[in-house]
Amino acid sequence: MYCVIFGAGEVGSHMAEILDRKGYRLSVVDNNAESVQKLANKVDARPIIGSIMNRDVLISAEVENADLVLCVTNQDAENILGAMLSKKLGAKTVIARARSDDFIAGREDTFHQDFGIDDILSPEVLAAEEICKRIKTPGVSAIEFFADGKVGLREHTVPSDSDMIGIPFKDLDIGSKILITAVFRHGETIIPNGDTSFEADDHFFIVGITEDVEGFGRQFGDVPTPKRRVIIYGGTAIGAKLALMLEDSGISVKLIEADREKCHKISEMLEKTLVLNGSGLDADFLLQSGIAESDAFIAASDQDEHNIVSALIATEHGASETVAVVEQASFVPVARRLGVHAAMSPRLVTASRVMRSILPDRIKSLAILSEHEVDVLEVHVRADDKIVGKRLKKLSMPRDTVIAAIVRGDDVVVPHGEDTINENDIVIVFTLSKNLTAVERLF
Amino acid sequence: MNLRIVLRVLGIFLILLGGIMIVPLMWAVHYNEPLRYFLVPIAVTLLSGILIFLCFRKAHGALYPKEGFAVVGMGWILSSVFGCLPYLVSNTLPTFADAYFETMSGFTTTGASVMTNIEATAKCVLFWRSLTHWLGGMGIIVLFVAVFPFLGVGGRYLLRSEVPGPIADDIKPRIKETARMLWILYIGLTIVQTTLLMFGGMDLFESLCHTFGTLATGGFSTRNASIGAYGSAYIEWVIIVFMLMAGTNFSLYYSLIKKRWRTFSSNTELRVYLSIFLAGSIIATVSICHNGLVPSVSEGIRTAAFQVASILTTTGFVTTDFDQWPAMLKVMLVTFMFIGGCAGSTGGGLKVIRIIILYKFMVSEIVKKANPGAVTTVKISGVKVERHVIESVMGLFVLAICVFIVAVFLISMRDVDLITAVTSVAATLWNIGPGLSKVGAVCNYEFMDTFSKFLLAHCMLMGRLELFTIAVLFAPSFWRK
Structure with missing residues (x-):
């Protein structure tokens, strides 16, 4: 399988690493010689310096033989045009990334296929959707449904006083309808067998029939409380999009943004959300905004470090669920270990979405x-x-x-x-x- | 530095080297020569390789640039240490210094020899001598990357430190595919040239040996008088054309196969390289005809073109004793030694592209001095040359000059004249072979003492690996954990 990635930025690099690990042959194209070389030192990919809008680049990247073309530069127009060109040249699957949602009306929308692009993805929109899903299905840090909702997957954390600690899974009474499928311990992933047992603060995934999985959750002590009050820090694309989604489902949203200009813009965009001008790193200001009473605090500014610190402040002051948005995928486990309830990387979300589009039928x-x-x-x-x-x-x-x-x-x-x-x-x-x-x- | 993983890779590398020695063994069978000439070296190399590999088989971790440099640098030294065994076992060259010099000269495609009577040497040993050229030309490490894909990204570092040139061309998405494609092109050219030489009256053995010497821009011949021994205009023209082809960037041949004519024809480096060759040939032709060194103009053209191509591509074959040429032409040839072939070719020297970059950089500095406030960009074929590329070219140039001066100084202490000292270092550092005066076209390096031989052998290694790969091995910080 051969894949050409246009754009060696954050999303492009991350996709290159995943695809390389999955055995794809890769070419990476970017205008910036330095970032292409840096990437080529990390993954086995052919570096090509140039723009997607260049005849010679398209030829030397052998786009016509590509099974997959990812257009993930930071220019929406280039991505969309490049994806269309690649498709015309004979690439099998083409996917473009767009920051704005001008071309995406929703998950089921197929408008883009009419002009030859198999999928248009916006990491920002995908991340907002993902966070929204967590807020609406409370009590767990991750939840997925497979096979038309018949099979459920949930992530739980083992409390330090749990009586399940130390018992091998084969002796654990969790019923035969659910299965513990993965355990995360100190940044390591374990696919368990009968002899594995829990340690305190392990995260784990369970899979089973949806009702049983939810039943396990209740028995485990995750009492789902509906989220009513949500505070978002950051008037970014993700923050604004998320606020829009949440206010649509009747949740009371406050949005904090340090930049006054941005505050004005966002308040124009949103209907019911209360926009507050202040810093998400200012504990007093956060307390005044009501983080102590909030059901969820989402730090979604454009600074990873600020998001982690801000979410930690919120956790410290009693926010019942804190989420930090981090661009750097490697910050996800770090943020969780520091005490943030969940960390979300738009890149990872995008990567997982791309992977879904390209597997055999x-x-x-x-x-x-x-x-x-x-x-x-x-x-x-x-x-x-x-x-x-x-x-x-x-x-x-x-x-x-x-x-x-x-x-x-x-x-x-x-x-x-x-x-x-x-x-x-x-x-x-x-x-x-x-x-x-x-x-x-x-x- | 993860020395264990380096040793593990080197162990596998030696096993490959031992395996390759089976080829000259087959020639020994063919010519009824003693099999022990190669059976002993094969056994020693394979056993050492297996032993090192078994000791470090559990080593794990990735090959980062540091480890890559270590593998390439040590890999080349090891191949010369083990590759010299056939000379020692067959008693062709009884001392280690001589055998090591000859092997290093082979692998680095230099072609400087310490053998006095080549024609009296066992054929299988001569074949191995030429085979070292062929292996070293495209790169033993490149071959290694092509055969053993497990190196992954680490393979890219290895390739970068062995394929010459300031900017790397990856012609295929995966590094092992690039390595394989380079070898396929190389083997293809080998088959074509061998066939052409056989039409010229050489037997298979001699055609192969001379093809190896040509395409690797090496210069070892199976005759004492080099190509001049054949006195055949056809053979000389074939070799002139293939020397020039070997000095061309191999990725350009890939563009030809892919029918990307524009990439090929608009390549600035290729144009400059061919222009230098043409200009040099014309000057040399006029000069030698004028001085009556050749009987006819047509022979003058051929003789001039052959020596110019041979020196410019850093091959080192000779058809005439150019030490008898006028001083002006000798200066021109020594200058060509420094220029060398194109990036991504098998040729040595600084590489034409670096000369172009240095020249354009110099011009832009002059423009800046003449017009205060001028903003200039160094461009090649209309594409900007990145600052860090210019910096690394300048760095290489400075390092080359330093190494050159130090080596000339050390050689001149050993009772040789100035021209011999200067050209012996130039001819080994830039992987040509013959120099002037006592190391001239009809002489060799046999008269030198052990110290000089080791010094020049390592000049060859530094030149072949473009200095930095070896220079970093001397940096203390390189070996620190």
């Missing part, structure tokens, strides 16, 4: 979780797959891989060693990203 990448080490895949099993009819315990599974659920018609099976996989099943697989090709070979 039968395999869908559902999510890339926690600093993209874990992939969740949805595989549609065909009659001629070699996995069909075998007992699970007889399979030679790649390392650190779990079959989390089998969707068979309307039923969901949380599999055990004796179960078999049949034709037409939809299988949900958890695996570390580095094993992805091994998993594809399994079927």
Whole structure:
């Protein structure tokens, strides 16, 4: 598989790293020689210096042979035009990134396909959507639904006084309908087996039938309280977009922004949101704005460091849920370890969305979780797959891989060693990203 | 510095080197020569490689630029240490200094020899001598990257430190594909030239050896009188054309295959390189004809073109004793030694592109002095040359001058005349081979003492790896954890 990435900025670099790890052959194009070279020193990609709007660049990048073209420069117009050019030249899948949402009306919108672009993504809009989803489904730090909502995935944290600590999973009474699929401990990802046990402050993912997963959540002590009051720090694209989404669903929103000019602009854009002019790093000001009583505090300014500190101040003063937006993907685990309840990287969200668009038809990448080490895949099993009819315990599974659920018609099976996989099943697989090709070979 | 991972890679590298030595072994079988000439070196190299690899097989971690430099620098030294075994075992060159000099001269495509009677040497050893040229020309490390793709991104650092030139061309998305494509082009040219030489009356053995010497811009011949021994105009013209081709950026051949004519024809470096060749040939032709050094004008053109191409591409084949040429032409040839071939070619020297950059930079400095407040940009083919590229070219130039002066000084202490001292260093540092005076076209380096031989052998290594790769190995901070 061959991929050309136009734009070696934050999103481009990040996508290059992921695609390189997944075995793509890569070319990276950017006007800025330094950033291209820096990237080429990190990933096995051919560096090309130049603009997407250049005949020679398009030829030397061999766009016509590309399976995937990502246009992720910081110029919307260049991205959109470049994506259209690439498609015309013969690239199979083209994806453009747009900062403004002028071309995107929503997830189901297909207007862009009419002019040849397979997907237009806005990291800002995607991040806002992601945060909005968390606020509307309270009590957990991550939640996903697969197979038309039949299978649920939730992330929980093990409290330090939990009686589950130290018990091997095979002896843990969590019912047979849900499965613990991944544990995150000190920045490391563990795909557990029967002998793994919890330590305090572990994060973990559970997968199962949606009702059971929610039931587990209640039993675990995550009492969902509906979020009513949300404070956003940062009049950025993400902040404004999020405020718009939240106020639409009837949540009371306050938005803090240090720049007076920006405050005016945002207050023009928004209907009900209360715009406050002040600094998100000023604890007194935050207290006056009511962070202590707020249900969620989202730090979404354009400075990663400010967001982390601001979210920490909010946590300190009792905000029940704090989210920091960080551009740097490597800040995500750091922010969480410092005490921010959740950190969100628009780049990671975009990356996971791109990955979903490019897998073979039968395999869908559902999510890339926690600093993209874990992939969740949805595989549609065909009659001629070699996995069909075998007992699970007889399979030679790649390392650190779990079959989390089998969707068979309307039923969901949380599999055990004796179960078999049949034709037409939809299988949900958890695996570390580095094993992805091994998993594809399994079927 | 992660020395363990470096040693692990070097272990695998030695195994590859031992494997390659099987090729000359087959020639030994063919010519009924003693098999131990190569069986012993193969055994020693393979065993050392396996031993080092087993000791460090558990080493892990990535190859960063530091480790990359270490692998390339030490890899080249090791290949000369193990590559000289056939000379020692066959008693062709009984002392280590001589054998090491000859091997280093081979791998670095210099072509400076300490052998006095080449034609009396075992054929299999001669084949190995020419094969070292061929391997070193495109780069033993490039071959290594092409064969062992596990190096990943680290492979890029290796390639960068071995493929000459200030700006790297990646012709393929993956580094191992680039390495493979370079070798495929190289092998393709090898097949074409070998066939052409066989039409000229050489047998397979001699055609192969001379093709290796030409395409690697090396210069080892199987005859005492080099190409002059054949006295064939056809062979000389074939070699002139292929020497020029070997001195051209190999990625340009890839553009030709891809039918990107414009990339090829608009290449500034190629144009300047060919212009230098033409101008030099014309001057030399007029001068030698005028001085009556050749019987006819057509032979004058051929002789001039051959020596100019040979020196400019840093090959070092000779068809005449250019030490007898007028002083003006000798100065021109020594100047050409410093210029060398194009970036991304197998040629040595500073590379034409660097000369262009230095020249344009100099002009822009003069313009700035003449017009206070002038803002200038150094451009090649209309594209801006980045500041850091200019800086690294200047750095290389300064380092080259320093190394040159120090080496000339050290050689001149050993009772040789000034011209010999200057040209022996120039001819080894820029990987040409023959110099002037006592190291001239019909002489060799045999008379030098052990110290000078080691010094010049390492000049060759520094020149081939464009100085910095070796220079960093001497920086104390390089070895610190």
